[in-house]
Amino acid sequence: MQRILIASDDEFARELIRLALGxxxxxxxxxxxxxxxxxxxxxxxxxLVIVLRTAPFFCGRELIGRLRPEGLRRPAIYAVSWQQAxxxxxxxxxxxxxxxxxxxxxxQRLRAKVADNLIRx
Amino acid sequence: xNSFYMICAAIAAAAAGxxxxxxxxxxxxxxxxxxxxxxxxxxxxxxxxxxxxxDDGAVPRFPMLRRAGVRLLLAETLAGVAAMTxxxxxxxxxxxxxxxxxxxxxxxxxxxxxxxxxxxxxALLASLPVDGAVAARVVRYGTSRNRSVRFQALxxxxxxxxxxxxxxxxxxxxxxxxxxxxxxxxLLRRGVLPVAYEPLVTSPSGNLRRVGLxxxxxxxxxxxxPLLLRMLADARTPELDAEALRTxxxxxxxxxxxxxxxxxxxxxxxxxxxxxxCMVRENYSPRFLRxxxxxxxxxxxETMVTTYKRCLA
Numbered sequence: 001m002q003r004i005l006i007a008s009d010d011e012f013a014r015e016l017i018r019l020a021l022g023x024x025x026x027x028x029x030x031x032x033x034x035x036x037x038x039x040x041x042x043x044x045x046x047x048l049v050i051v052l053r054t055a056p057f058f059c060g061r062e063l064i065g066r067l068r069p070e071g072l073r074r075p076a077i078y079a080v081s082w083q084q085a086x087x088x089x090x091x092x093x094x095x096x097x098x099x100x101x102x103x104x105x106x107x108q109r110l111r112a113k114v115a116d117n118l119i120r121x
Numbered sequence: 122x123n124s125f126y127m128i129c130a131a132i133a134a135a136a137a138g139x140x141x142x143x144x145x146x147x148x149x150x151x152x153x154x155x156x157x158x159x160x161x162x163x164x165x166x167x168x169x170x171x172x173x174x175x176d177d178g179a180v181p182r183f184p185m186l187r188r189a190g191v192r193l194l195l196a197e198t199l200a201g202v203a204a205m206t207x208x209x210x211x212x213x214x215x216x217x218x219x220x221x222x223x224x225x226x227x228x229x230x231x232x233x234x235x236x237x238x239x240x241x242x243x244a245l246l247a248s249l250p251v252d253g254a255v256a257a258r259v260v261r262y263g264t265s266r267n268r269s270v271r272f273q274a275l276x277x278x279x280x281x282x283x284x285x286x287x288x289x290x291x292x293x294x295x296x297x298x299x300x301x302x303x304x305x306x307x308l309l310r311r312g313v314l315p316v317a318y319e320p321l322v323t324s325p326s327g328n329l330r331r332v333g334l335x336x337x338x339x340x341x342x343x344x345x346x347p348l349l350l351r352m353l354a355d356a357r358t359p360e361l362d363a364e365a366l367r368t369x370x371x372x373x374x375x376x377x378x379x380x381x382x383x384x385x386x387x388x389x390x391x392x393x394x395x396x397x398x399c400m401v402r403e404n405y406s407p408r409f410l411r412x413x414x415x416x417x418x419x420x421x422x423e424t425m426v427t428t429y430k431r432c433l434a
Contacts, residue, residue, distance in 0.1 A: 012201050015163060019170040084339060087402075104311045106208040 002026040002118050003044060005075070007037040008052035017050060017080070020107040024115055041067045046075040047121050048114060054081045057092055064096035076117050080105055158194055161185060165198040173202075173213050180220040196223050200248035207311045215250040224255045231259075236267055243273035247280050247308075256281035263293075272301050279308060286314050291326040296360075302335050309336070322348045327358055334364050338371045346374050353380040356387065363392050370396070370403045377409050385413050393418060401425045 004026050008014040014030045021028050026047070031037045033056050041049065049067055056063050057079065067077060078099040079092050089100050099113060165183055172181040185191050199214055218224055224246065231242035243259060255277065262274035278289050290305075297305070308314050321333025322345060330352070337345040349365045356362060362384050369376060385393060397418060400410075407426060410419045 011159075012162070012166065012198075013205060015166055016170070016202065016205060019167065086341075102310075103205050104207040104307070105205065107206055108208060 002047040004028045004048045005040060005046045006030045006050045007033050009033045013052050020111055021114055026118060038066050048117055049075045050078045050080060052080050054079060054083050054088060057095060161191060161194055162198055165195055169198060169202055173209060176210060176213055180216055192226055196227060196245050200245045204248045211250045218249050224251050228258055237269055240269035240273045243277055247273060247276035251281045253281055280313055283314055290328045290332060293328055297328050297331055302331055305332055306335050306339060318342055318345055327361060330361055334368045338368045341372060343372055350378060350380045353384045366396055367399050370399045373403055377412055382413055397422050
């Protein structure tokens with residue numbers, strides 16, 4: 001069974017995305033955005049990590065390197081946030097994020113993208 | 122005398138004990154309420170999402186709705202779902218709002234509250250799918266002394282009457298701030314408002330032009346360049362001219378234009394520096410600057426580009 005991690009400090013947003021991804025046949029887990037996410041990723045190899053903030057990518061902790069083990073293309077990393085600035089989006093994509101989506105988010109579109117990603121794995 | 126002191130000490134100790142016990146009870150009660158609210162919020166979200174996906178025409182049942190403060194939780198949950206998502210079928214949310222009378226309940230609460238508390242209820246109302254009747258009932262808050270209340274009332278009307286958006290924004294007598302325009306843009310991104318930048322940018326109303334400029338900037342509409350240059354040439358409102366220049370920068374269009382030169386010449390020193398910071402952020406080449414700015418400002422630009430300050434611009 002494929003595994004998805006949703007990371008956010010906002011419990012409401014986390015739960016909303018978790019419910020939207022229900023029924024995809026994947027195990028969906030949730031965690032906070034900080035060390036909890038890194039610790040969980042160190043213990044479990046996820047297929048997809050959805051981070052609902054951009055700050056963890058810019059805090060200088062090389063987050064992608066911590067989430068994605070050396071030499072592996074998994075987990076795919078999606079970022080979802082309210083930021084729309086082009087420079088922010090480009091920075092995220094350059095540092096290794098696979099998809100960037102903004103709030104307000106289309107749940108159907110997110111679900112389709114996640115399903116597509118899981119099929120390709 | 123000793124016994125008098127002992128009685129006083131005993132009474133003081135008893136009073137302190139009672140106060141401590143009351144504090145403890147209050148803390149426990151508040152903690153329990155928070156715990157209950159967390160559970161209920163999660164449960165309501167589950168019910169709402171299930172109703173959205175099932176869409177069988179039935180109104181879902183929400184437990185414990187008659188308890189104090191719980192209706193607000195339901196309103197917050199619906200507003201949260203509506204604010205964070207787009208492309209949802211609003212019929213289900215509208216059905217829930219109608220069935221539980223959330224719109225009239227929030228209106229009642231807003232009428233009884235004052236200041237920012239009233240603005241908060243109106244903000245919730247603006248996120249819910251409401252109809253024209255609700256919009257008519259918040260017109261009275263449009264002249265409130267509290268800026269936040271006035272603006273949230275406008276948002277409610279915009280959300281309820283998307284076809285009247287141009288008229289409502291033009292009628293709003295106070296100039297919109299950046300934060301307020303951002304909230305209007307959030308409505309637009311949810312698909313509540315129409316995205317037609319041209320009537321906005323060419324409008325005589327300052328508020329409409331400001332929203333139009335935000336749309337052009339956010340969606341990177343390069344075709345709007347002639348309109349922006351015409352706006353600069355008209356020079357009707359200085360603060361909007363500066364915003365039009367920033368929009369041209371955000372679109373990364375060439376700035377060596379007569380309209381731009383004239384507009385920059387009209388700007389104050391601080392506005393020119395703000396524009397320089399904007400140009401630095403958008404990676405404009407310093408080569409052509411000398412045609413627009415003087416030597417001191419060109420030096421400021423080069424310093425910004427060559428030092429760490431570029432990241433802060």
